[in-house]
Structures are given as C-alpha cells and as structure tokens.
Amino acid sequence: MKTARATRSNNARELILDAAIRVVDKDGAGHLTIDAVATEVGRSKGGVLYHFPNKRALLNGMLARMIERELTALDTAPGNTPLGRHLHSTGNLRRDDKAASLALLAAAAEDPEMLGVMRDAYQQLFLQARADCKHPAEVNTILLAAEGLRLLSVLGVLPLSETEQRAVHKHLAARAEQL
Amino acid sequence: MKTARATRSNNARELILDAAIRVVDKDGAGHLTIDAVATEVGRSKGGVLYHFPNKRALLNGMLARMIERELTALDTAPGNTPLGRHLHSTGNLRRDDKAASLALLAAAAEDPEMLGVMRDAYQQLFLQARADCKHPAEVNTILLAAEGLRLLSVLGVLPLSETEQRAVHKHLAARAEQL
DNA sequence: GTCTATATCAAGATAGAC
DNA sequence: GTCTATCTTGATATAGAC
Incomplete structure (x- = not known):
C-alpha cells in the first residue's frame, strides 16, 4: 500500500501514468500505445519501457493508481457512513476522477481479465455501503x-x-441520509 | 429505419455483426480485428471487408444495430410511460442486450467521436422519460x-x-410507478 | 535512467482471381 | 459475394550504447 507521499520518489512513473491517461482521453483506449505515451510524456519508447517493462504493466499501474486514489479519497471524505463518504468523494467529479476512470476502459479493451482487481474493489465498496443498512x-x-x-x-x-x-x-446524497 | 424483417435479406451482414460482438465479448474491445471477426464468422478477411469496407463501417454497423434493437424493444415493451417501458425492456437483461452493449465499448476504444449517435440516443431517452414527470x-x-x-x-x-x-x-420499477 | 536502433509480428486495406 | 495474395503501416519488445 503506497502513500501519496511515496509517489514523489517515483516521479517518472507518475508522469508516465498521467500521460497514459491523457492519451486514452484524447484518442480512445484502443490507441493507448507505448509510442503515444512516450510522445505525450516527452520521452522515448525505451525510457517508458524502463519503468513499465510491458504494456500490461502499464495498464496494471493505471488501474492500481486509480483504485488507490479512490480509496484515499474515500478515507478522507467527510461523512458518517461509507455510502455518504463515497458519494462525497465521487460527488466532486473532479477532472482527475473522470480521467482516472479511463483506466478502466483501457484495461477492458486490452484484457478484460485484468479487471479482477476492479471487481474486488467494487465488491468491497458495495459490501461496506450496505453493511450498516436495512x-x-x-x-x-x-x-x-x-x-x-x-x-x-x-x-x-x-x-x-x-x-x-x-x-x-x-438527490442521491439526500436519499443516503435518510437510511 | 430498418425493420427486423428487413435484416433477413442482409443475412451476411447480421452474421458478421454477431461475430464481431462475440469477439469483443471474449477478447476485449481492443482485440476486435477484421481478422478475428472473419475467423469467428467462418469467412475470410476479404469476405468481411466486402460487407464493411473498413473497420469504422463495422463499428458503425454495430452501434446502429444496438440502437435500433433498443428502440424496437422500447416500443414493444408493455407499460404506460417511456420510463416504465425502458425499465421493462432493460429489465430482462437478456444476453443479447449485454452483448450488444459491448458495441459501445468497442466504439469508445476505436474512436470516442463515433459515440455521437449514442449521445443522441441517450439524450432522447432521458428527455422522453422526464417529459411527463415533475x-x-x-x-x-x-x-x-x-x-x-x-x-x-x-x-x-x-x-x-x-x-x-x-x-x-x-426496486427501480416500483419507484418509477410512484411518479 | 534514458536513448537509438532493430527484429518481429499483427492489422488495415487493396487488387484481382474465381 | 467470396477468396487468396500482397502491400504497408504501426506496435510490442529487445539489445546495447551512452
């Protein structure tokens, strides 16, 4: 489990992941290539492949960071219940979140099996949200x-x-309050 | 506007579109290739390209058929309001629907701009559903x-x-009834 | 850590035979 | 309408210099 602070030492990785998201956003998940990412981040293909030995590693990195960010957003959001916090953290649909979610589409395009980690994350979210409710x-x-x-x-x-x-x-937040 | 009966004369097209959906379902939107579709439908690449001169045409065909099917399902579904009919037609989440929706992911992967027709379809759906409601x-x-x-x-x-x-x-259907 | 080759292969698309 | 080449490009990944 990496903390947000730890990412500062892996700056190149983060920049590459940011670039990958931008590529998906602009061109679609099907055009996420090492070349495109390298150009977007202003590096060479070899430079990118040093940090992510292959494309799957890149996709996994994107997914992992997306999940990590959502979990920390969930933890730090105000609210009394998991559901309330989740709504709050997704409520400010920041450009960040929208962009990060593109990782999901990219992974689905490359290899649907890779979404196993996402399924687990959703499972946890739904279970927690329902835990305290009738x-x-x-x-x-x-x-x-x-x-x-x-x-x-x-x-x-x-x-x-x-x-x-x-x-x-x-409206959703109000409904959640009434539970 | 093609009717379901009209498709019988375009049988090859339909078979190819079915195969394309199966490919996306099995391998992911990123692996939708003319080759893979040809193999899946038991034809050659050239044979597929006769019916769909290029990949965009194939994607457009997938999207168009998906929308067409959902519109006819919506029209023929029982219910008094557009919202009720929509819930009914999506309610029996048939394997067909799930598979057809994969066209959306495939198009998003290839070229997000192609989803313009989908945006229009959603716009219409949302407008109709809200039309008679406060x-x-x-x-x-x-x-x-x-x-x-x-x-x-x-x-x-x-x-x-x-x-x-x-x-x-x-639960959704019950809520819709109460409006 | 980052770069420049380069090998290899997959994929879109065309041309023309049948 | 369907097939078999074939052309061409684009993308993954490796190897090795700097």
Whole structure:
C-alpha cells in the first residue's frame, strides 16, 4: 500500500501514468500505445519501457493508481457512513476522477481479465455501503446511479448538464441520509 | 429505419455483426480485428471487408444495430410511460442486450467521436422519460441506476448476484410507478 | 535512467482471381 | 459475394550504447 507521499520518489512513473491517461482521453483506449505515451510524456519508447517493462504493466499501474486514489479519497471524505463518504468523494467529479476512470476502459479493451482487481474493489465498496443498512436495494440503487453517472460521463454520452449532474448528486446524497 | 424483417435479406451482414460482438465479448474491445471477426464468422478477411469496407463501417454497423434493437424493444415493451417501458425492456437483461452493449465499448476504444449517435440516443431517452414527470432528479436517478447496472455488468465488474440484480430492478420499477 | 536502433509480428486495406 | 495474395503501416519488445 503506497502513500501519496511515496509517489514523489517515483516521479517518472507518475508522469508516465498521467500521460497514459491523457492519451486514452484524447484518442480512445484502443490507441493507448507505448509510442503515444512516450510522445505525450516527452520521452522515448525505451525510457517508458524502463519503468513499465510491458504494456500490461502499464495498464496494471493505471488501474492500481486509480483504485488507490479512490480509496484515499474515500478515507478522507467527510461523512458518517461509507455510502455518504463515497458519494462525497465521487460527488466532486473532479477532472482527475473522470480521467482516472479511463483506466478502466483501457484495461477492458486490452484484457478484460485484468479487471479482477476492479471487481474486488467494487465488491468491497458495495459490501461496506450496505453493511450498516436495512435497505440493500436502495443502497444498491444509489451506488449504481453514482456509477452510471461516472461511466456515462467517462464515455462521453451523458445527456445531463453540469447543473443537472449536481442535482442528481444532491438527490442521491439526500436519499443516503435518510437510511 | 430498418425493420427486423428487413435484416433477413442482409443475412451476411447480421452474421458478421454477431461475430464481431462475440469477439469483443471474449477478447476485449481492443482485440476486435477484421481478422478475428472473419475467423469467428467462418469467412475470410476479404469476405468481411466486402460487407464493411473498413473497420469504422463495422463499428458503425454495430452501434446502429444496438440502437435500433433498443428502440424496437422500447416500443414493444408493455407499460404506460417511456420510463416504465425502458425499465421493462432493460429489465430482462437478456444476453443479447449485454452483448450488444459491448458495441459501445468497442466504439469508445476505436474512436470516442463515433459515440455521437449514442449521445443522441441517450439524450432522447432521458428527455422522453422526464417529459411527463415533475421529479426530474428522481427520473434521472432511476435511469442512471439502470445504466450503471448495465455498464458494470458489461465490464464484468458488477458485484451483484442475479437475485440482487432482479431486486434492484424491481426496486427501480416500483419507484418509477410512484411518479 | 534514458536513448537509438532493430527484429518481429499483427492489422488495415487493396487488387484481382474465381 | 467470396477468396487468396500482397502491400504497408504501426506496435510490442529487445539489445546495447551512452
């Protein structure tokens, strides 16, 4: 388990991962290549391959960082329940989060099996959110709506304005409070 | 606007599109190649390229058929409101639907811009569902939850059993009724 | 740690026979 | 309509210099 501070010593890795996300964002998951990442980060292909020996390692790095970031966001978010904290941390749908979620699409494109770690993360999230509550279907609904919001947004097909997105999110938070 | 019956005359096209979906399902959107589709459908690369002159055409065909199928499912589903019909048609999350949704991931991988038609389709769905209702945030929540369910399932990271999925869906339908 | 080759292979697409 | 070449490009990965 790496801390945010530890990443400073692995600066090159972080820069490469950032560049990889930008490539996916701009060109689509299918165009995530070592070449493209190298160009984006202003290095050579060999330089990138030193830090990530192959493409799978790069994808795994992207996934791992995405999960790590979401977990720390979850831990530091204000709120009394796991569900409330999760809504709060996904609520400020920062550009960061949207971009990081692209790692999911990239991994799905490369090798769906790689998403095992993501499945585990979701499993944990859903279990924790339902743990202290007697309305599992309602909790599931709230979590799924939040994920639907995120994924449609990442795919670029969400037909809601910023204002509407905030309204939905407020609505979800309010529902979560009532449990 | 093609009818389901019209597809019988384009049988080769349909078979190729089916094969393409299977390839994405098995190997991931990033491994959707003309070669792989040709092998899957039991034809040669040239044979596939006769029906779809290039890869974009194939992706567009996949997207178009997915949208067409969802629209007909929506039209023929029982229910009094667009939202109710939509929930009903997505409720029986048939293997067909899950597979067809993979077209979305494939297109996102190849060229995110291609998803414009999907954005329009979602726009229409959301607008119609909210048209006859005074609680837009609630309608949005229900739609987003249904989409979250579908997309997490397609990505293979949904941490809900079949039973739980049905429970969530029943819950959504019940909420939709109360509007 | 980072770079420049370079080997190897996969994939999109064309041309033309059948 | 379908097939078999074939061309060409792009991408992974390696080896070794700096």
